[in-house]
Amino acid sequence: MTGRSHEADAWWESAIIYEIALVSFQDADGDGKGDLAGLMSRIDYLKWLGVDAIWLTPIYKSPFRDLGYDISDYCSIDPAFGSLDDFDRLLDALHAEGIRLILDLVPNHTADDHAWFVESSSSPNSAKADWYIWADAAETGGPPNNWLSRFGGSGWEWCEARRQYYYHSFLVEQPDLNWRNPQLRAAIADVMRFWLDRGVDGFRVDASAVLIKDALLRDNPPNPQAEGKPPPQRQTPVFTDDRPETMTCIEFIREVVDDYPERLLCGEVQGKTDRIGHFYGNDRPRLHLPLNFALLDAHWDALSLQAAIDAYYNALPDDAWPVWLIGGHDKQRIASKIGEAQMRVLAMLLMTLHGTPFLYMGDEIGRKRVPIPPDRVCDPFEKLVPGYGLCRDPERAPMRWDSSANGGFSTDDPWLPLERDGALNVAAQCRDEHSILALFRALMALRREHACLRQGGYEPLRSQNEVLAYGRTDGRNGILVALNIAAEPRKWHWQGHGRLLMSTHLDRPPAPQPDATTLLRGNEGVIIAIETR
The missing domain is CATH 3.90.400.10 (Oligo-1,6-glucosidase; Domain 2)
Incomplete structure (x- = not known):
């Protein structure tokens, strides 16, 4: 069973966090790029969906060579997105609806x-x-x-x-940037205070594992597993990535955040699962939530998922709070990997695991990678290191709100093309009570309703016959989750008496489960509340 956090009342433990690439969310001024006013117009959607916080990719002044992660001024809004006044109005509007705002902090480079x-x-x-x-x-x-x-x-x-x-x-x-320079550190702290004083609810730290490089400038050794990988991965970056001194940088950033109550610090980390504990810190706190992509990286079968989940929980310090992501602006859409049917299973997995769930805009409609013609490619990685299938534009394509040519995103041609098939869009799925969007929304509501899904511990069960199963309990209430990773029906045997709360198909009404065997249809997951007698 996983442990409890020492910050038991931290808001992010119960939150569902939704990543937005602003340039691709909603365009209000008709220039083909999303903006703050566009996001303002979609607050009702975020509230309806049930998210508790949003994380924005960089909105600062930038030449925008790499999705805004090349920053010209940390303390201004890029004119393409709006103004500081627009930002303040947006922040106030989000807070009025109970939605928090996390900004991307990019401290490694400008x-x-x-x-x-x-x-x-x-x-x-x-x-x-x-x-x-x-x-x-x-x-x-x-x-x-x-x-x-x-x-x-x-x-x-x-x-x-x-x-x-x-x-x-x-x-x-x-x-x-040179993080060994105390003046530079102080300047980054001032940047953070600028936004914290405006009321932002925290930061996601970009490239947090690479802030310090080897002082002796020692050469990186060759990567013995480099065959077939792009040129940048043909070295083992032991002297440029994940240096021990980097942790002091993260500790410094955390100290700034801790001067402000109830502010979250999450971050992009590197390394295998067994390294995750280092980013939480021990005597000196580091990240509240080192972002974890284990579900994206695991092979999609019950035994592999069971192992990935177990390895992650076992790597956490006793007082650490878990976190799970299923997408991101740098990660390939998982729906393209596992298919539409299993995407529904993943939705139930994400919303019932112990820890804070993160999803990326479009995940809630099961969006896949959007084909990008060669002449429309914007991603600098694809331009400079082509041919490895790692272009990130398919994940960054604008949000599809309806089935129109521009997807309801803009009145002009979007900065990146949309898929031709408009079937996976918000408007159509809002009308379908069995859509994956309806499933995500129902799961979010169920998570709010049942405390053991938010704060309860994780009880592993033996996964067999392609059924991934586990329990959640807070000592008073218990819930069982069974997920059929196969496309064929499977019998799932469990102990006790319970009541079916939800199926991923959204076609089974809540009902008692009189026996301890449930027939799962292909690609179906179920949630059962255990009845105590």
């Missing part, structure tokens, strides 16, 4: 047109000379070492003004 980098690159004697990672050329005149960019090629770029190289983990236009 855009190369950020004022900090303009000054840092102007001279080795500038006031911000050490705010970025600079190094002299190697004896050959080339880059200081063999570090690679995630977008291909060397991670080092020559700056003629300084007669030095700067390091960029990502695009050449995204220079890495």
Whole structure:
């Protein structure tokens, strides 16, 4: 059974969090790109759906080479999205409906047109000379070492003004900040306070595991499993990723957040499941919620899922709170992997596991990857490292609200194309009481209704014959969940007496379960409340 959190009353333990890529959510001004006013117009949908908080991808001023993760000014809104006044109105409107707002914090790098980098690159004697990672050329005149960019090629770029190289983990236009510099740390803290003082409810820390690089600039060794992988993965990044000193950076960020009550700090982490505990921290707190993609990465069968869930729970510190994600702006749509029928099973899995569920806009309608013609590709990774099937544009395509040509997203041609088949859209599924959207909404409501689904512990059951099963209990009430991962019917045997609460098919009314055998149809999951006698 999983343990309890030491922050038992933290709001995020009971919350359902919904990621929004603002540029693709709703366009209000007709330029083909989403904006703050568009999001404002969809608050009723978010409330209707049942989400408790939204996480926005970057909305700051940016040249937008990489979905806004190249930031020119941390303390302003990009004009394409609106203004600070628009943001304040949006925040007030969300809070009025009981919905919290989490912003993306990008502390690893800026855009190369950020004022900090303009000054840092102007001279080795500038006031911000050490705010970025600079190094002299190697004896050959080339880059200081063999570090690679995630977008291909060397991670080092020559700056003629300084007669030095700067390091960029990502695009050449995204220079890495130097977190060893105390002035830089203080500046990031000021950025956080700017938004926390405005009332935001927390941050998701981007690339939180790569904030510190090796001080000796040691070369990364080759990756022995590099065959077939894109060039950036042909090294084992032991000197650029997940350095022990990185944890002090996360601890610093957490200290800033802790000065404000009830603010959440979640973050993008790296490494295998057994590393997850490090990101929670021990004596010095780090992330409240290190984001966990185990459900996305697992093989889709009952035994593999059972093992992935067990390994994750076993890796958590005793006072840590779990978190589960089924999508994201950088992750391939899981519906394309497991199919529409099993997407309904995943919805029930997500909403009944012990921990905070995160979903990405469109997951609730079972959206798959959107085909992107070569001439419409925007993702810099696909442009710079093509041919590996890792383009992220299919996940970033605008939200489809209805079956019209532009999907109800915009009156103009959207910045990324929509799928031609408009069947998977919000309007159509709102009219269908058995749709996957109706299922997500019903599951969210059930989660709010039953405390043991929010705060109860997880009791594993033996999964057999492609049925993944487990229990949830808070000591007074109990619930059993059985998920048929197969397309064929399966018998599920369980102990006790109960009442059926819900089927993923949404066609079984609540009813007593008189015996301890339930016939699960293909691709069906059920939730049963245990009756005590």
